[in-house]
Amino acid sequence: MPAPHYATDREPCIPVLFLNERQEYLGWRDVLLHAHLIQDLALPLPPAASAALRLLVAMAARVSGLDAQADGRMTARQWAQRRRDLLKNPEGFDPGTVHDYFDRYIWDLFHPQRPFLQDPRLAAQCEKRAGINKLVFGRPEGNNLSWLSPHTDTHPQPVPSDQALWHLLIHHYYGAAGQCSVRTVSGRSLGRAKAGPLRSTLSFHPLGRTLYETLLAGMPKPSRPWPDAEDRCPWEEPLPAPDPDDSPDPDDGPDPDAAPPPVSSPGRLLTGRSRHAALLIPSADGRQVTDAYLTWATQKKLPALDPYLIHHVHPDQHVTKRHKPRPADADRALWRDLDALLLAGDEDDRKGKTGKGGKNYTVQRPDAFTTLNDLPPDLRADLRVRVYGFDQDDKTVNRTWYTALTPPIWLWTQEHDPAAAERIAECRKAAEEIGEHLDTASKAAWSHVTSPVGDRTGRPPKRLPPWTRSARTLYWPRAENTFWALLDDSTHPPHAAFAADAIHALRTATRPAIAQHFRAAEAIALAVDQLRRHRH
Incomplete structure (x- = not known):
């Protein structure tokens, strides 16, 4: 029988809503090819949509050339002009460039050497699998009682491959801290993971009239290039040396104990900060996932400011602890965060309540919002904000996820209407x-x-x-x-x-x-x- 195969760039795995209100499932490649005809993503799991949007922005930066500033080939002013020129194009991204980019890398969910967003070495480095119920958020697993779900570990049910991809994304961005499958690397065994980079956070994304506008409007602002560091997404890392029997070598690939590369932008910033490692076990035809390995990927810190989070800046804290993302709270209405998006920053001194005794902090709007004034006036007038929240604790408890949408608010910003x-x-x-x-x-x-x-x-x-x-x-x-x-x-x-x-x-x-x-x-x-x- 042929090996299981599920190419996420071509398989219908990302639900989208077209401008004519038709909903359809597309692969990553087709999402970018049709971005100018798509109204919005239609993923039913808000944290998966938040993660997918970050991946798509990184892909859009590659195919549009807006990642050029990261290696010094483009100034900030040239970058802003390049984005405005792209927004004038009614045909969206160049199809030839899109195909060239996706043809360059491996997108197969079950590839033997480079499964998409996974580590094939886990089959040799982990003694036990985590179980399919551990992969799928909302299912009870282990000794937990089955209150609202019929699933049990005594009779695990497979999950379709497209949905497995969604939950894989959630683990990479919102994964739990604490006990996980034991992973042995270079003779050292460890079974504890660190929390995902977006765990318990509230994510704000500029929303244009089409997905094409959303991806370009939400592109993070240019940053200085990192010396001697290449900005790579996980799927862009070089392949290990070929093995005659196609079995992954436990010594190939990034060393989990080594210091991670600098968090450069946009690739590593948006897609390369996961602290969890996973490996999906497919059915014979690759249409379902039957089991999974889930464990830690790195114990090192990956400090960075996510461009879609509101940050509370504590000036009296150490520089590594100064920025704290605003936590998601399902009981807090979205309008209570509007001023944090509209004010330019540092104008809003508040009494924080994140620690004992309270700490003074200022509020910093998401970095992705700092370049919105460079957008064309007609787009700014229609620009809304899509919000994705996952109400969690810092460790293992997942309470609920939610999404919200603002009306067009950019004309009320401090730069345009200070009084409002x-x-x-x-x-x-x-x-x-x-x-x-x-x-x-x-x-x-x-x-x-x-x-x-x-x-x-x-x-x-x-x-x-x-x-x-x-x-x-x-x-x-x-x-x-x-x-x-x-x-x-x-x-x-x-x-x-x-x-x-x-x-x-x-x-x-x-x-x-x-x-x-x-x-x-x-x-x-x-x-x-x-x-x-x-x-x-």
Whole structure:
């Protein structure tokens, strides 16, 4: 029988939405060939879409020549002009250049020497496979209970190869830290992995009218070339020496214990920072994946600023810990991040809460947004932002993933409309401040009702009280409506408007308690009075 084969550049593995609203599955090659006819990616898993978009931007940089600045062949001004010229082309990327690029490399998911985004040496370096349920996010694996999925390790079910590719991308970018399959390299065995570079983050991508515009608009800004370093994506690395029996040599390929190459841009920055290694085990015909090896790829740090993340900059921290990505939070509405995208940076001093005692930090917009002012005016007017979030902890717990889409917002930026940008920041800050006061007031009211008579310690409850949870749930949707209304009426004071929302939320959340607790009415009245004091 022929060896299993699944060429990701030609096989229909990436779902896209065309301008005529038709959805179709395409390979990497066809995605770029038809990018000017495609409206957006249609991947159903937001973290996989976030990863795929980074791969496509790196590929687009290669076929468009916009990676030339990385090796010093193009100045920043020439780069911006080259991008504007490309955006004027209604035919998209040059087909000959696209085919030439994809013909140069191996895209086969099951190639014996260079499986796409995998390490074939794991078959010899790992004693045990991880199991197909470990590969697929959402499936229970090991001794975990099967609450919402019928899958078990006693009867593992294969996954189609296209979906296996999606989950492979998620592992490379959002993979867990901690225990993994033991991998033995040069006599040293280790079974612990580091977290993926995007784990628990919120990713922002400029969204054009077509995927072609999205890829060019989201191209990271030019950076200085690294001396004596070639910018390579994983699939662009040179092949190891051919082996007569096609079996991978454990000594060939990058040394996991060696220092990684510099994170150059755009290739290594967007595609080469994975700290996880994987090897998929295919079915006989290559249409499904039946098992997988999943383990660590490197224990070394790969410091870099991802160009699609909002960063909190802590000036009092060590330079290696100064930039912290804004974490994904499924309970946080997208409008609360708008000012971080619209302000140029360093104008927004806040009190951080990432460490004990709090730290002062400034907010830095994603680097990919710093060159958007060079885009043609008609594109800037229509430019929206696609958001991908994966709410996770720092180690192993995956809570939920989500996506969101903003309206066209680039005309509100500080560079174009300073008054609008400042108004958005003012309203967001007011909503946050009133939200904190609502938390404090509702917690105090709950403690007043539930504490024994005479107990005046004032200690906050160890767990979030039900009144606070309910009040939050009611407050933030109302605050969002108020936020958009305040943008249309610049004369209305935002604190008064959000305080009214908070009072309404608190009264609604605690109304049943008035009939249940004899001290509830007094406590709620005191809390409402505290919120009224913060209207100005």
